[in-house]
Amino acid sequence: MINPTAAMLVIGDEILSGRTQDTNTHHIAGELTAQGIDLLEVRVVPDDTGAIISAVQKLANGHTHLFTSGGIGPTHDDITADAVAAAFGAPIDVRADARALLEAHYATTGTEINEARLRMARIPEGAELIENPISAAPGFSLKNVHVMAGVPMIFQAMVASLLPRLSGGTPLLSQTLRLMQAEGVIAKPLGVLAKRYPKLSFGSYPFYTDDTYGTNIVGRGADAEMLATAMTELAALFPARPR
Amino acid sequence: MINPTAAMLVIGDEILSGRTQDTNTHHIAGELTAQGIDLLEVRVVPDDTGAIISAVQKLANGHTHLFTSGGIGPTHDDITADAVAAAFGAPIDVRADARALLEAHYATTGTEINEARLRMARIPEGAELIENPISAAPGFSLKNVHVMAGVPMIFQAMVASLLPRLSGGTPLLSQTLRLMQAEGVIAKPLGVLAKRYPKLSFGSYPFYTDDTYGTNIVGRGADAEMLATAMTELAALFPARPR
Numbered sequence: 001m002i003n004p005t006a007a008m009l010v011i012g013d014e015i016l017s018g019r020t021q022d023t024n025t026h027h028i029a030g031e032l033t034a035q036g037i038d039l040l041e042v043r044v045v046p047d048d049t050g051a052i053i054s055a056v057q058k059l060a061n062g063h064t065h066l067f068t069s070g071g072i073g074p075t076h077d078d079i080t081a082d083a084v085a086a087a088f089g090a091p092i093d094v095r096a097d098a099r100a101l102l103e104a105h106y107a108t109t110g111t112e113i114n115e116a117r118l119r120m121a122r123i124p125e126g127a128e129l130i131e132n133p134i135s136a137a138p139g140f141s142l143k144n145v146h147v148m149a150g151v152p153m154i155f156q157a158m159v160a161s162l163l164p165r166l167s168g169g170t171p172l173l174s175q176t177l178r179l180m181q182a183e184g185v186i187a188k189p190l191g192v193l194a195k196r197y198p199k200l201s202f203g204s205y206p207f208y209t210d211d212t213y214g215t216n217i218v219g220r221g222a223d224a225e226m227l228a229t230a231m232t233e234l235a236a237l238f239p240a241r242p243r
Numbered sequence: 244m245i246n247p248t249a250a251m252l253v254i255g256d257e258i259l260s261g262r263t264q265d266t267n268t269h270h271i272a273g274e275l276t277a278q279g280i281d282l283l284e285v286r287v288v289p290d291d292t293g294a295i296i297s298a299v300q301k302l303a304n305g306h307t308h309l310f311t312s313g314g315i316g317p318t319h320d321d322i323t324a325d326a327v328a329a330a331f332g333a334p335i336d337v338r339a340d341a342r343a344l345l346e347a348h349y350a351t352t353g354t355e356i357n358e359a360r361l362r363m364a365r366i367p368e369g370a371e372l373i374e375n376p377i378s379a380a381p382g383f384s385l386k387n388v389h390v391m392a393g394v395p396m397i398f399q400a401m402v403a404s405l406l407p408r409l410s411g412g413t414p415l416l417s418q419t420l421r422l423m424q425a426e427g428v429i430a431k432p433l434g435v436l437a438k439r440y441p442k443l444s445f446g447s448y449p450f451y452t453d454d455t456y457g458t459n460i461v462g463r464g465a466d467a468e469m470l471a472t473a474m475t476e477l478a479a480l481f482p483a484r485p486r
Contacts, residue, residue: 014446016282017415018273019461021266025287030261039259041294044268044285047446051284074427075447076434116430151449172260184317187359191319203257203290204318206394218262 003038003169004064009055010044011070011080012150024069024155031159036169037065047071052083060087060145065166067159070150072139074116081140084147085124095123098138105136131161170222175231179238182206182213189237190217197230199223246281246412247307252298253287254313254323255393267312267391267398274402279412280308290314295326303330303388308409310402313393315382317359324383327390328367338366341381348379374404413465418474422481425449425456432480433460440473442466 008028014020025042032039040063045051052071060066071080085092098121106113120137123129130139130146132154139148139158148158179186183206194202200221207214217234221227251271257263268285275282283306288294295314303309314323328335341364349356363380366372373382373389375397382391382401391401422429426449437445443464450457460477464470 010285012446013444013463014448014461015268016272016285017276017417017463018269018271018282019417020448021269023264025258026261026264028261029259033260039261040289042253042259042285042287046283047444073447073449074430076430076437077444077446111425111427114427114431116434117427119430153451174260174262182354184354184357184360187317187319187362188357191359194319201256201290201320203255203320204316205257205263206316208396218257220256220260 003036003172004167005062006032006037006039006065006067007041007043007059007063008039009052009059009066009068010042010150011047011052011068012044013046013077015044015070016046022069023152024150027152027156028067028159031163033172035163035166036171037166038169038172047077047079049079049083049086052080053087056084056087056145060143064144066145068145068147069155072120072137072147072149074119074137078119080147081122081124084142084145087145088124088142090124090126090142092122092124094118094121098123098129101129101136101138130158133157133161172220172222173224173227174218174220175227177217177219177231177235177238178214179217180212180214180240181238183215186215186217186238190234193230193234193237197221197226200227200230246279246415247410248305249275249280249282249308249310250284250286250302250306251282252295252302252309252311253285253393254290254295254311255287256289256320258287258313259289265312266395267393270395270399271310271402274406276415278406278409279414280409281412281415290320290322292322292326292329295323296330299327299330299388303386307387309388311388311390312398315363315380315390315392317362321362323390324365324367327385327388330388331367331385333367333369333385335365335367337361337364341366341372344372344379344381373401376400376404415463415465416467416470417461417463418470420460420462420474420478420481421457422460423455423457423483424481426458429458429460429481433477436473436477436480440464440469443470443473 015022071078124142127140127142203218205216258265314321367385370383370385377397446461448459
């Protein structure tokens with residue numbers, strides 16, 4: 001079985017200017033891996049309608065799912081919903097179901113639902129809402145594009161609402177071997193082992209600690225038994241040394 | 244004057260699987276903004292030669308500069324140098340200048356320079372080396388593509404070596420106004436102000452703290468005086484309220 005594939009599109013000038021560190025990609029990457037959906041590409045684009053439309057069309061076409069974060073609030077720079085609708089030629093307007101969610105939420109806090117807030121009820125025709133248990137304003141899924149908020153707490157809550165709906169595949173398993181040896185020592189035997197296990201992939205991640213070089217070797221694959229065998233073989237090649 | 248533009252390409256399965264949080268993009272984004280180089284796009288791709296070549300060709304063609312991070316170590320999954328060479332049809336082999344750097348470094352530590360470590364001296368013909376003051380193995384610039392390491396400490400050192408070489412533009416200035424009001428209240432007057440200052444851009448970033456909604460309004464632009472005037476006007480629209 002081949003796993004579904006995914007792309008992530010992060011929308012926001014604040015990421016590209018260095019003001020804000022994107023953490024939503026890291027969050028969804030872990031969740032998708034656990035569910036057997038292979039994240040194959042990430043892009044970050046500015047708050048620019050043309051850039052969003054072009055990225056949405058390209059990525060939605062190339063993957064089973066496209067997830068987006070950012071640009072669905074009440075202010076003038078929140079243009080994601082309209083851009084995603086435009087990418088599919090779908091009509092978009094304030095939708096009764098989304099408006100009802102906002103009205104119910106603001107009624108509890110005695111807050112006025114003004115024109116700006118109503119922007120958050122703009123949902124393309126044919127889209128399914130994604131629940132926002134934190135501040136009510138929903139995300140939505142239009143075809144295979146899942147549009148979510150940029151604020152990490154809300155993004156994470158929306159991901160939790162959405163993912164159980166999506167079919168997964170075989171979760172990618174991983175196992176890490178931490179070696180207090182430099183990458184240059186490990187490279188050759190690791191390369192030989194990697195060739196013998198073409199169904200697994202091996203990543204090598206050097207680190208420095210207390211003035212000593214070390215390397216984390218991460219084996220990845222869908223077959224738990226094969227992975228365990230390979231990692232055991234690898235560990236036997238590098239017995240712990242006295243330091 | 245129009246600023247030079249840039250794209251960033253992050254290479255690595257470990258980012259897409261959720262194992263590692265990419266922080267290199269955030270680092271270079273801030274440095275580029277300060278130097279007046281506009282970062283307009285970021286992509287993350289796996290350790291896959293075809294995916295790297297395709298992204299390099301697309302992004303190098305669309306921007307003044309392309310920066311890459313990841314995949315230039317000694318192990319079998321380090322394929323970035325060869326992929327970037329292939330993207331330009333440039334020959335690549337172990338180069339004497341890079342080899343000399345490694346030999347000098349390993350001589351000081353009494354470490355053997357084996358076949359795997361020599362991979363790190365593979366540099367495309369015509370490329371200029373980027374200094375690595377931490378572990379010697381250099382990055383390189385081939386035409387407008389700047390290839391750097393993935394380990395954040397080394398990436399940051401390489402960025403510091405490289406950026407003074409590149410021509411900058413007008414630095415993008417920014418000023419933040421922190422308001423203890425919900426985005427929905429601010430949205431309309433902010434939109435009106437933004438229309439009056441088309442040369443500036445305004446982002447609105449909501450937050451929650453102590454059960455209260457607040458919003459950071461970030462104004463951005465190259466003209467310091469215009470920015471200060473606009474932000475003062477904005478602040479006057481929202482006098483501090485007793486809480």
